[in-house]
Amino acid sequence: MTRPIYVTQPYLPPLEDFIPYLQQIWDRKILTNGGPFHQQLEQALCDYLGVKHLALFANGTIALVTALQALRITGEVITTPYSFVATAHSLLWNGIKPVFVDVDPDTLNLDPARIEAAITPQTTAIMPVHVYGHPCDVKAIQKIADTYNLRVIYDAAHAFGVQDKSGSVLNHGDLSVLSFHATKVFNTFEGGAIVCPDAKTKLRIDQLKNFGFVDEVTVVAPGINGKMSEINAAFGMLQLQHIDAVRNRRQEIDAAYRQQLAGVKGIRCLNDAGETVRNYSYFPVLVQPEYPLGRDALYEKLKTHGIYARRYFYPLISDFPMYRGLPSAQRSNLPVAADAADKVLCLPIFPALQPQEQQRVIDIIQGG
Numbered sequence: 001m002t003r004p005i006y007v008t009q010p011y012l013p014p015l016e017d018f019i020p021y022l023q024q025i026w027d028r029k030i031l032t033n034g035g036p037f038h039q040q041l042e043q044a045l046c047d048y049l050g051v052k053h054l055a056l057f058a059n060g061t062i063a064l065v066t067a068l069q070a071l072r073i074t075g076e077v078i079t080t081p082y083s084f085v086a087t088a089h090s091l092l093w094n095g096i097k098p099v100f101v102d103v104d105p106d107t108l109n110l111d112p113a114r115i116e117a118a119i120t121p122q123t124t125a126i127m128p129v130h131v132y133g134h135p136c137d138v139k140a141i142q143k144i145a146d147t148y149n150l151r152v153i154y155d156a157a158h159a160f161g162v163q164d165k166s167g168s169v170l171n172h173g174d175l176s177v178l179s180f181h182a183t184k185v186f187n188t189f190e191g192g193a194i195v196c197p198d199a200k201t202k203l204r205i206d207q208l209k210n211f212g213f214v215d216e217v218t219v220v221a222p223g224i225n226g227k228m229s230e231i232n233a234a235f236g237m238l239q240l241q242h243i244d245a246v247r248n249r250r251q252e253i254d255a256a257y258r259q260q261l262a263g264v265k266g267i268r269c270l271n272d273a274g275e276t277v278r279n280y281s282y283f284p285v286l287v288q289p290e291y292p293l294g295r296d297a298l299y300e301k302l303k304t305h306g307i308y309a310r311r312y313f314y315p316l317i318s319d320f321p322m323y324r325g326l327p328s329a330q331r332s333n334l335p336v337a338a339d340a341a342d343k344v345l346c347l348p349i350f351p352a353l354q355p356q357e358q359q360r361v362i363d364i365i366q367g368g
């Protein structure tokens with residue numbers, strides 16, 4: 001019997017290891033509102049990731065919405081169409097107009113060379129994404145931001161634990177936003193965080209995620225309820241103990257794919273983008289015209305063998321109904337992203353993927 005193989009399967013530590021954490025919550029009867037596990041996890045993540053300040057959230061999307069509010073971003077924001085839809089949704093939730101700019105063909109990250117042409121007097125910020133955990137060209141983006149006095153908020157949902165020569169990739173820009181959703185490298189069932197450089201910004205973010213309360217009787221902004229519960233934070237503390245083992249296993253899977261797919265004509269593996277520490281969060285391949293099957297045919301073929309690869313990111317965000325009317329959403333403005341969306345397939349990668357299961361995936365792809 002073979003089990004179905006999905007693109008990812010969340011990592012879960014042994015259940016009995018979680019019981020003592022639950023016991024503490026039951027004993028303390030503090031369930032949320034910045035409780036002890038919430039405080040512990042914020043500190044532990046700062047230490048593990050190598051960042052100064054971090055505010056936990058109920059999920060990554062509310063963290064993105066709040067990050068834009070924390071910096072009072074308005075008008076137009078330059079962003080990428082090649083991402084999960086929450087990136088642009090966070091702009092619409094703030095009444096901000098997304099302006100889509102094409103991506104770089106090597107990294108599929110926002111192409112800095114195309115940003116300047118999209119800047120207007122209404123532009124206030126850039127929201128790039130470190131797609132698949134490969135860092136954006138942070139230097140070039142910062143240079144443009146400095147020249148035009150723009151803020152930079154990174155959607156770093158894929159970039160947990162990623163480092164470049166200067167340390168954590170999360171230290172670039174004004175803010176970085178993480179997701180701890182079940183499908184991500186580090187998960188708290190649902191969860192997210194904003195990484196910020198100073199205590200003053202962290203305080204404002206903490207107020208915004210708690211309805212705008214400053215003290216018992218003072219509300220300074222129409223904040224949201226974005227707080228992470230004690231159960232999720234406790235689970236995060238337990239997950240952190242396993243994160244290095246999880247990464248090592250992902251690294252082995254990544255290496256096996258690279259080695260065995262290197263000789264397959266028409267299958268292009270995406271390379272890293274200058275990071276010194278990777279997180280192996282995804283394994284995207286681009287199915288080229290030289291491959292005997294089209295991308296969708298390969299996707300369907302894998303499916304008939306019980307392997308559920310995913311077309312991340314297809315469709316482009318700019319092709320969804322609430323975006324496609326924007327002038328910047330036209331495919332002629334986004335040829336590189338459109339081409340990648342038509343070719344990409346993310347292959348299964350997760351710690352519990354067995355070597356013989358991975359071999360089945362590889363054999364089918366090699367079979368053409």
Ligand SMILES: *Cc1c(COP(=O)(O)O)cnc(C)c1O
Binds near residue numbers: 062087
């Ligand atoms: C997962 C993800 C999000 C949303 O995070 P949630 O925690 O699911 O709300 C945002 N952006 C990108 C790029 C993502 O992959």
